[in-house]
Amino acid sequence: EADIYQTPRYLVIGTGKKITLECSQTMGHDKMYWYQQDPGMELHLIHYSYGVNSTEKGDLSSESTVSRIRTEHFPLTLESARPSHTSQYLCATQEVSSTDTQYFGPGTRLTVL
Amino acid sequence: EDKVVQSPLSLVVHEGDTVTLNCSYEVTNFRSLLWYKQEKKAPTFLFMLTSSGIEKKSGRLSSILDKKELFSILNITATQTGDSAVYLCAVEDDTDKLIFGTGTRLQVFP
Numbered sequence: 729e730a731d732i733y734q735t736p737r738y739l740v741i742g743t744g745k746k747i748t749l750e751c752s753q754t755m756g757h758d759k760m761y762w763y764q765q766d767p768g769m770e771l772h773l774i775h776y777s778y779g780v781n782s783t784e785k786g787d788l789s790s791e792s793t794v795s796r797i798r799t800e801h802f803p804l805t806l807e808s809a810r811p812s813h814t815s816q817y818l819c820a821t822q823e824v825s826s827t828d829t830q831y832f833g834p835g836t837r838l839t840v841l
Numbered sequence: 842e843d844k845v846v847q848s849p850l851s852l853v854v855h856e857g858d859t860v861t862l863n864c865s866y867e868v869t870n871f872r873s874l875l876w877y878k879q880e881k882k883a884p885t886f887l888f889m890l891t892s893s894g895i896e897k898k899s900g901r902l903s904s905i906l907d908k909k910e911l912f913s914i915l916n917i918t919a920t921q922t923g924d925s926a927v928y929l930c931a932v933e934d935d936t937d938k939l940i941f942g943t944g945t946r947l948q949v950f951p
Contacts, residue, residue, distance in 0.1 A: 771929070771941040818884075832877075832884050 731755060732833035734819050740839045741809055749804040749836045751819030757831075759822040760802040764788060764815050765835075771818060777802055809840040843868040847930050847942035855950055858920050862945045864930030865912040874906055874913050877929040879944065884929050887915070920949045 731754040741747055751760065758779045763771040773786030777796040791813070792806050806813055819833040845866045854860055866874065873891045877884030888897045890906035890913060897904050901920075906913045917924055927944040934940070 771931075831886070 732819060732821055732831055734817075734833040734836050736836060737834060738837050738839075740841065742841050743808075743810055745809050747806050747809055747838070749806075749817055749819075749838070751802045751804070751833055752800050753802075753821045753833075754800065755821060755823075755831075756799060757821035758799065758824050760796070761820040761822070762786070762792075762794060762802070762804050763818040763820065764790070765818060766815050775804065809838075811840045814839050843932070843934070843940045845930055845932050845940050845942040847928075847945050849945060850943065851946045851948075853948045853950065854920055856921055858949075859916065859918045860920060860947060862915040862917075862928050862930075862947070863912060864914070864942055866930075866932045866940075867911065868932045868934055868940055870935040871908070871932060872935050873933045875931045875933060876904055876913070876915050877931065879927045879929055880925075887928075917947075920947075922949050922951055925949045 733752045735750045760777045761773060762775040764774050765771045772788035774788050774790040774792060775783060775786055775794040777783050780796055780799055783794050783796055792804050794802060794804050796802055815838060817836045817838060821831050848863045852860060873889050875889050876887040878887055887902060888904045890897060890904060893906055893908040901918045904913060904915045915928060925948050927946050929941055929944045931941045
């Protein structure tokens with residue numbers, strides 16, 4: 729089973745604050761992804777990485793940024809949180825092999841007041 | 842634009858019923874179709890389908906893909922209350938991106 733950790737699990741924060749959502753994995757997977765999901769909506773890809781020092785923006789325009797300094801970590805940062813950022817953020821990993829599925833972390837539910 | 846459409850959006854059944862969930866897609870550079878079960882946490886993987894007409898089974902769940910008609914179905918027989926969840930369908934393209942549908946919310950009552 730995949731070991732993917734996201735912290736915090738829940739976060740309630742005021743407008744204008746800078747926040748970082750952590751995602752870490754112990755499987756050594758090169759590919760990592762961040763998805764945003766609103767209730768009853770599709771998951772939207774906001775960032776992805778194919779390995780260390782590789783980051784790309786996804787399909788959904790996002791005001792967040794990511795970094796990939798180490799294979800195990802793929803943090804997502806919001807410089808100035810707004811109520812429109814309220815959502816669930818899911819991190820996923822995938823091995824290099826194209827036949828492997830993506831494994832999801834437990835998610836971080838963010839509420840910005 | 843790539844899209845994945847699931848139906849129905851919501852389904853309520855009694856324990857023991859059989860349900861069929863539908864997923865249709867329009868995705869360029871299709872690689873695979875995946876089904877996930879999402880409860881109060883992140884989705885967990887159920888099936889990955891890449892070839893038409895080959896049924897995949899896991900206990901009471903089964904799924905099949907039709908690449909000509911661009912759809913997949915997920916069957917659950919003899920449903921149990923523990924099957925209550927949102928079932929997500931996603932299509933993976935050849936860049937490893939996943940395009941998700943909105944999901945089907947299944948509620949199973951005793």
